Amino acid sequence: MVEKALEQVEMMHRRNHFPSQLSGGQQQRAAVARAVVNNPKLILADEPTGNLDSKNGADVMQLLTSLNDKGTTIVMVTHSEHDSRYAHRIVHMLDGATVTENFLRELVYGVNN
Numbered sequence: 001m002v003e004k005a006l007e008q009v010e011m012m013h014r015r016n017h018f019p020s021q022l023s024g025g026q027q028q029r030a031a032v033a034r035a036v037v038n039n040p041k042l043i044l045a046d047e048p049t050g051n052l053d054s055k056n057g058a059d060v061m062q063l064l065t066s067l068n069d070k071g072t073t074i075v076m077v078t079h080s081e082h083d084s085r086y087a088h089r090i091v092h093m094l095d096g097a098t099v100t101e102n103f104l105r106e107l108v109y110g111v112n113n
Helices: 002-008 024-036 054-069
Strands: 042-046 073-077 089-094 097-103
Touching: 002 024, 024 042, 024 054, 042 054, 054 073
Parallel strands: 042 073
Antiparallel strands: 089 097
C-alpha cells in the first residue's frame, strides 16, 4: 500500500530517504502519500499544492479528484483559483465568515483556465 501511494505521487525513488533529505515539494508529496495510503473516507487538505511546481501540483489535484470520484470526501483549503476549480462546492470566507458559496462547479476538465 505504501509503495502504491508513493508511486501515485512519483516518490518511489525517495522511499528510503529521511524528511530532512527531501525538498519542500518532495516533503509535501510524501505528506499526500501518507494521507492517502489507507484509503481514507475523508481527507483534510491545507494548501495541498502550495510548495509544488505546476506539473506535480496538477498530479496531486488529479489524485485527489480520482479519490473523490471513488467516494473519498476532500475538504481543501486553498488560495489557488486554479485548484479551486476542481471542487464541487466552493465556500469563500473572509475573517471567519462565509462571503459566498457556490455549488456544483464544473470539474477542472470542463473549465477554461
